[in-house]
Amino acid sequence: MSPEPDTVAALGEFGLIRAVTGNRRQPKSTLLGPGDDAAVVAAPDGRVVATTDVLVQGVHFRLDWSTPEQVGRKAVAVNLADVAAMGATPSSVLLGLACPADTKAALVTELVDGMWAEANRAGVGLVGGDVVQSDQLVVSITALGDLGGRAPVTRSGARPGDILAVCGRLGWAAAGLAVLGRGFRSPVSVVNAQRAPEPPYPAGPAAALAGATAMIDVSDGLLADLGHVAAASEVGIDVHTPRLQISQKLREVGSALGADPLRWVLTGGEDHALAATFPPFVDLPEGWLRIGSVTMPESGVTVDGKAVGPDGGWAHWR
Incomplete structure (x- = not known):
């Protein structure tokens, strides 16, 4: 046939x-x-x-x-x-x-x-x-x-006293997944963030030029991926939630679904934003937002100084 x-x-x-x-x-x-x-x-x-x-x-x-x-x-x-x-x-x-x-x-x-x-x-x-x-x-x-002649920015270079910053959207893909999971297709801007992320590609080389000490793609969730940096660098990392920017659109979707948009921002994956640590004296490149700090070893990843539970992000086979 x-x-x-x-x-x-x-x-x-x-x-x-x-x-x-x-x-x-x-x-x-x-x-x-x-x-x-x-x-x-x-x-x-x-x-x-x-x-x-x-x-x-x-x-x-x-x-x-x-x-x-x-x-x-x-x-x-x-x-x-x-x-x-x-x-x-x-x-x-x-x-x-x-x-x-x-x-x-x-x-x-x-x-x-x-x-x-x-x-x-x-x-x-x-x-x-x-x-x-x-x-x-x-x-x-x-x-x-x-690499353009620069050293690669790995996960293992963060040091106590560094600042933590992100570039790109956080929580949008998780919100889009929640919307799709409820059988809806709007708001389109949120749903499309799940369908096709928009990583800030130029922000990576810009961070390297500015002296970033460690960097990671936020694919599995901010807290989960910061855990990889903390483990590789043998440091603690504290996220300061008052510094996080939660858009009005995410707040509206969270209200409609009975969900906390802050949880999407902290634990939602697939946005493919970038998170990096920088020496405290560095002027952050355009588009980067300071959201926390690198703390002493063995403190792990914390949120406003409090320990994070086991459900910090996506894990394969879980």
């Missing part, structure tokens, strides 16, 4: 590759793009920041909640946020795609359109990858970045 004409099976592997890579403009950092055994990208620094992430349908995204374009944006964004959290400038992304044979070709092209749109927002290109058949839709992105 011949495959349905509008599916990836009908296109075939190379037809699908041509469909998603043709007529795309690559940035100057792409020296050789799709079409050969491997891509070639510029690495002016001589070092390459590399990260990868896997999104599985039904676990990390739902196509009844998000369009394929939004899923594509999210797949790229979650990886490039990790590059920015190292203080690096994104340079390229690669795609690994697994899907059933009867997947509509239009779904895949829309998915990749979203990837290209987010890659372009960060100033990078989709330089290559692989496509295979599987029982469900799986998207894997590998992202590369350039």
Whole structure:
């Protein structure tokens, strides 16, 4: 039996590759793009920041909640946020795609359109990858970045006396998930924050230039991710809630759902904001907001000086 004409099976592997890579403009950092055994990208620094992430349908995204374009944006964004959290400038992304044979070709092209749109927002290109058949839709992105001659900003550099700051939205994706979980689709601005995050990519290199001592992508929730910094740096971190900015929109959604928006801000994941620590004498770069301080070792992560409970954010397999 011949495959349905509008599916990836009908296109075939190379037809699908041509469909998603043709007529795309690559940035100057792409020296050789799709079409050969491997891509070639510029690495002016001589070092390459590399990260990868896997999104599985039904676990990390739902196509009844998000369009394929939004899923594509999210797949790229979650990886490039990790590059920015190292203080690096994104340079390229690669795609690994697994899907059933009867997947509509239009779904895949829309998915990749979203990837290209987010890659372009960060100033990078989709330089290559692989496509295979599987029982469900799986998207894997590998992202590369350039440090520009700077040392990477790791999780282990925070010191007592440093200030804690964030850049980007917090709590919006969690609020959007709560709205979708109740069967609603509005307010759109909140729901879209869950569907496709908007990491502040330039804020990572800006923080590195300003002297950030430690940095992390807030993917699993602010408190949970600060716990990683505290453990790696062997320090305590205290979040000062009066300094947190909770938008009126989040307050309205919290009121409608009977939820505390502060909890979304503190424990909600998937916003992919950046959190970093800085020496106390540093002028914070534009867009960064001071929200706390680094304290003495063994005090862990605290909120207004009080210990945090075990439910501090997202954990896989929990």
